[in-house]
Amino acid sequence: MSGFDISRSDFDNITALHLSGFLDAHTVPVFEDAIQSLLKEDIYNIIVNMQKLDYISSAGLGVFMGFIEEIREKGGDIKLSNLSSKVYKVFDLLGFPALFEIYENEDTAKSKFNNS
Amino acid sequence: MSGFDISRSDFDNITALHLSGFLDAHTVPVFEDAIQSLLKEDIYNIIVNMQKLDYISSAGLGVFMGFIEEIREKGGDIKLSNLSSKVYKVFDLLGFPALFEIYENEDTAKSKFNNS
Amino acid sequence: MKKTRKQKFKLKISSATENLEIIREFINNIATKAGFDEESVDQIELAVDEACTNAIKHAYKYSTKRMLDISVFLDTEKMEIVIIDKGGGFNPDKLPVPNLEKYMRAAKVGGLGIHLMRTLMDEVNFSINPGKKNQVSLVKYLDRKSA
C-alpha cells in the first residue's frame, strides 16, 4: 500500500517529474496539480519519469490527454521516460506511442528537448 | 502470495528445517509431514530455522506442541532459531520461550545439541 | 494444501476511489492463486479497476455512502468478475471507439476505460437496468495466452 508520490527536478529549461507508486482515479488529482503548477510557472518542457511507477489506469492516462494540447501550443512537450514493461503495455494498448515520445531514460528525453 | 516452503539440511546428528513463507492452518500439513519424515528416519535432534518465515498462526505453533513430548522422550529436542521479531512475538505471547530453546542463529542452536 | 475446484468471492466495499487499491490487491491475490501468469493478473486487475472506477464515478458520482458490489467466480477454466451498481446506467453499445488524437486535441481526459476492459479481458458483457442493477461481467480464461 504505497500510495503515490511525485518528486520534481528542475534543469535549465526542462523539468522532470518522477512518479512513484500507483496512479489511479484516487491519486490522479496529485498528478494533475503537479502539472498545473508547472504551467503556472510557464514551464512547458516536461519529462515524466515513471521508473518507480508501479501501476497506471486510464484515469492516469487521461492526464496526458488533458494537458498535451495546451503544452504543445506553447511550444513545449511532455516526454515520457523509464516506463516499466507493465506500465508501457498500458500506454501501448491504447496507442500512446504514436502520439507521445517515450524514451528509455531521462537523459535521452532531455537531449530531445535540447535538439528541437 | 508466497505460500510455504521447507528446505532441509542434514548435519552429523542434527537436522535443520528451514521454513519460509506463511505457516497457517493451510500449510501446517506440510510442516507436520516434514517432522514425521524425520521421526521415521529416527532423527530427533531438530533445529527449526525460521529466518524466512513471514508469518505463523496458532495452527503452526500447534505442531511444536504436538511433537515435542515424543521427541524429548527419545532424548532429542526441537530448538528454534532465527525468528524475526514479528514471529518471535507470537511465540512469546503464548509463553513458548519458557518451554522451547530459541536461539539467534542456527550455529548456536547446533552447538547446544553438541554440548548436551 | 489442496485446491478447491470451484470458488466464489463477494466483496462489498464503500464506493470510494481510496478503496481501489484494496480492490486491486484482492483481485490480484485471487487471480494469482487461480494460476494466471503475471501479465494476465495485471490485465485482470486493471480491467476491474476500470469497472469499479466507472461505478464510483458515473453510477455513484463519488458518493462514498454507496457500496460497490464485486463478485468473483472461479473454476478450473476461468475467472469471472461481476461488478454491480444501482446507478443511472448507460448504453454500452453506443460508445465510440476511442480516438486518441481527437481526445488530445479536445483535452478530453476520459473515454478509455471500457475500451481497455474489452482489450484486456476475453469477454466483457454489460447488462443494464437503470436504478436497479447495472452489471458488467469480465471473464478471463486460464488456458488462453494473454491478449
Place this chain on the structure above:
Amino acid sequence: MKKTRKQKFKLKISSATENLEIIREFINNIATKAGFDEESVDQIELAVDEACTNAIKHAYKYSTKRMLDISVFLDTEKMEIVIIDKGGGFNPDKLPVPNLEKYMRAAKVGGLGIHLMRTLMDEVNFSINPGKKNQVSLVKYLDRKSA
C-alpha cells in the same frame, strides 16, 4: 486523496484454509489504510486468521462449499471485524486458559486461538446462536498502544 471517515467492508469467501492468505492480505490492507502501526496491523491480521480458521475448522468442518462471512467496520477511532458462521456454536466462556506445559505433554495441538485473539485485540465478543448465527467481534482502537 481525501479519506472517507466511516467505512464498511464485507467479504464473503469460500470456507477454505487456502483462502486464509487472501483474507489476511485484505485485512492487512484495510488496517494499514486505517492508520494502524505495523505491529497493530500484524495483531489484527493474526486475530482474524484465528477466528476464520475456527469457522473453517469447527463450524464448517472443512467443507469448502460453505461461505465465510467477514465484515469490517472502520471509523476514526477503531476497526471492528465481525466473523459470522452458521455452525454448531460453542460456549466461549467455558474455555480453559491454555496451559502450554500440559498441552505439550498431551501432544495437544490446539486450544490457543481464542486466547490469542483476546491477547491481540482490545475487545473480543462472542454471540452464539447455534445453527443460525455465531459471531465473533474483534475490536482494535487506533489510539491505544498495542497490547
